[in-house]
Amino acid sequence: xxxxFSEDHALHHGKYELIDGQLVSPFENPSRxxxxxxxxxxxxxxxxIEPLDFGTAPIKRVHSEAFVEFLRTAHAExxxxxxxxxxxxLCWPSRTLRHVLPETIDGKLSYYSFDAGTPITAGTWQAIxxxxxxxxxxxxxxxxxxxxxxxxxxxxxxxxxxxLLGGYCFFNNAAIAAQSFRDAGATKVAILDVDYHHGNGxxxxxxxxxxxLFVSLHGHPAQEFPFFLGYSEETGAGEGEGxxxxxxxxxxxxxxxxxxxxxxxxxxxxxxxxxxxxxSLGVDTFEKDPISQFKLKSEDYLQIxxxxxxxxxxxxxxxxxxxxxxEIGINAVNVLTGFEQA
Ligand code: OKP
Ligand code: ZN
Numbered sequence: 001x002x003x004x005f006s007e008d009h010a011l012h013h014g015k016y017e018l019i020d021g022q023l024v025s026p027f028e029n030p031s032r033x034x035x036x037x038x039x040x041x042x043x044x045x046x047x048x049i050e051p052l053d054f055g056t057a058p059i060k061r062v063h064s065e066a067f068v069e070f071l072r073t074a075h076a077e078x079x080x081x082x083x084x085x086x087x088x089x090l091c092w093p094s095r096t097l098r099h100v101l102p103e104t105i106d107g108k109l110s111y112y113s114f115d116a117g118t119p120i121t122a123g124t125w126q127a128i129x130x131x132x133x134x135x136x137x138x139x140x141x142x143x144x145x146x147x148x149x150x151x152x153x154x155x156x157x158x159x160x161x162x163x164l165l166g167g168y169c170f171f172n173n174a175a176i177a178a179q180s181f182r183d184a185g186a187t188k189v190a191i192l193d194v195d196y197h198h199g200n201g202x203x204x205x206x207x208x209x210x211x212x213l214f215v216s217l218h219g220h221p222a223q224e225f226p227f228f229l230g231y232s233e234e235t236g237a238g239e240g241e242g243x244x245x246x247x248x249x250x251x252x253x254x255x256x257x258x259x260x261x262x263x264x265x266x267x268x269x270x271x272x273x274x275x276x277x278x279x280s281l282g283v284d285t286f287e288k289d290p291i292s293q294f295k296l297k298s299e300d301y302l303q304i305x306x307x308x309x310x311x312x313x314x315x316x317x318x319x320x321x322x323x324x325x326x327e328i329g330i331n332a333v334n335v336l337t338g339f340e341q342a
Contacts, residue, residue, distance in 0.1 A: 001046045001148050001336055004137045008130035009033050009154035011123025015086050018116060019291070026119075027291055027323040028168040033154050036319070039329025045150070045336055051133035052140070059132055059171055061179045062205055066101075067163035070112055071128065071170060074120050077105040086119035114166035114226070124155075128170040131155055135173035138316050139180045142276060148315045150336055151177070156320040158199035158280045159226060167197065167226055174280045174318040175205045178212050181276045190215065190274035192265060194304060195282025195320040196292040198230030198246065202280065208240040213272045215265045216280075217258065219293060220248035243272075251293035255300045258285070262307060269311055277315045279308060283322035283331040290323050301331045305338025315339070 010030040017026040040048060059068055078087035081104075089109040093099045101111050109120070131153045138151035157174055159167030178189045191206070193199040193216040206212040221230040236244040245268050247261040269277065283301060285294040308315060317336065322328045 001150055001340060002141060002146065003037070003040050003045060003048045003150040003152050004051050004134045004141075005033075005037055005048050005152045006051050006130040006134055009127050012121060012127030012155055013123070014119035014121055016119075028155065028321075030154070031325050032322065032328055033152060035325055035329040036152060036332050039333045040150070040152070043333055043337060045333060049137070051130065051137040054133055054136045056129070058136055058176055058180050058183075061183065062162065062172055062175050063160075064163040067112055070108055071120070071165070072125055074105065074109065075122055075124060078109070078120065079122075081105055084122060086121055088116050088119050089113045090116055112163060112165060114164055118166050118168055118170070124170065128155060131157070131173055132171050132176055135177040135318050136180055138318070139177040142314045142316050143181070143184055146314070148317065148339060150317045151319065153319045156195075156282070157201070157318070158193055158195060158320050159197070159201045161201040161204040164201070168321070169201060172201045172205060174199075174278050174320070175202050177316055177318060178206075178278045182211060186275040187211070188213070188272060188274040189276050189278065190269045190272055191278045191280060192269060192308070193217070193280035193320075194262075194285070195280050196284035196289065196294055197225055197282070197321060198248070199280055200226045200229040203229060203234065203244055206240065207236055207244055208238045210239045210243050213243045213245070213269065213274065215245040215268050217247045217249065217261050217265055220250050223251055224293070249294070252295060254295035255297065258294065258296060258300075259303065262304065266307060266311060274313065277308070277311060277313045279315060279317045280320045281317045281332065281335060282320035283328060283335070286322065286324050286327060286331055288324045288327060292323070298327060298330050298334060301334035302338035305335040305340075306342035308335075309339040309342035
């Protein structure tokens with residue numbers, strides 16, 4: 001299986017994360033990919049290939065033009081006001097407030113975000129466009145006949161919706177890849193999100209559509225980030241009714257319960273019978289993940305890959321989360337070797 005990878009991911013490197021009342025070094029940092037790419041090479045998974053440049057047109061099929069242009073200039077505007085430090089919002093249009101676009105960079109940053117955990121740094125634009133290109137290059141290789149490709153994206157994307165960043169995510173790499181399959185002629189695309197966190201951005205993007213099925217396994221939003229989406233009663237709207245399927249699970253969930261949900265999720269994919277599958281691949285379901293509360297073990301990831309392989313469909317793996325850095329390479333690549341050995 002080919003891996004698509006760009007060194008440009010390292011240009012996105014926040015200085016701080018405010019978590020549990022403490023200012024710490026960000027969990028979503030470049031060392032994550034150092035470990036994954038090292039494991040890809042060590043296991044001989046396949047070729048490691050640099051992405052092609054697709055420009056912003058495929059991004060704008062999913063994100064609003066205004067949001068894309070905001071991200072392009074956000075750090076330069078921030079730097080003019082505040083100097084060369086991370087751009088972070090601290091105020092949002094919650095409940096009684098109005099969703100009106102302000103003029104200043106601080107106001108715009110608040111308007112286009114939903115949390116304070118997603119810093120924009122000097123290199124963020126270059127890293128997030130590279131991350132999209134990694135996803136789109138993988139998609140192109142699938143269209144050219146590869147059975148499976150690993151798009152080693154960073155930063156992740158599944159929390160980002162049409163005009164909202166958050167949860168370490170800016171552009172929704174998996175959604176942009178899925179839309180690229182549709183635009184290249186695929187009739188039906190399924191996205192299976194196995195990251196520990198609900199893919200609220202991906203759900204929102206495709207919620208009223210029947211051509212892209214979204215199925216997600218994740219920590220229950222009553223307990224876990226992103227808190228305000230991901231319940232099982234969210235089944236789609238209008239044309240999209242029945243094409244959104246959520247499997248929220250409680251803190252402490254281990255392989256016995258997880259694998260049952262996974263099998264039911266895969267049954268939904270089989271019934272939909274897509275041309276192509278996109279996997280939002282997070283390995284933050286791992287027992288030692290520092291910000292998550294599931295109990296999966298390294299060997300379980302082999303099983304996840306094998307069960308996905310049994311769908312017998314062209315499969316694009318798009319990297320999302322996973323913060324237990326010492327084991328992230330083993331866990332992510334286990335999914336891929338489990339897939340290949342099935
Ligand atoms: C991104 B991805 C936990 C705070 C979590 C944001 C998590 C974003 C995860 N107490 N903050 O889905 O792995
Ligand atoms: Zn996650």
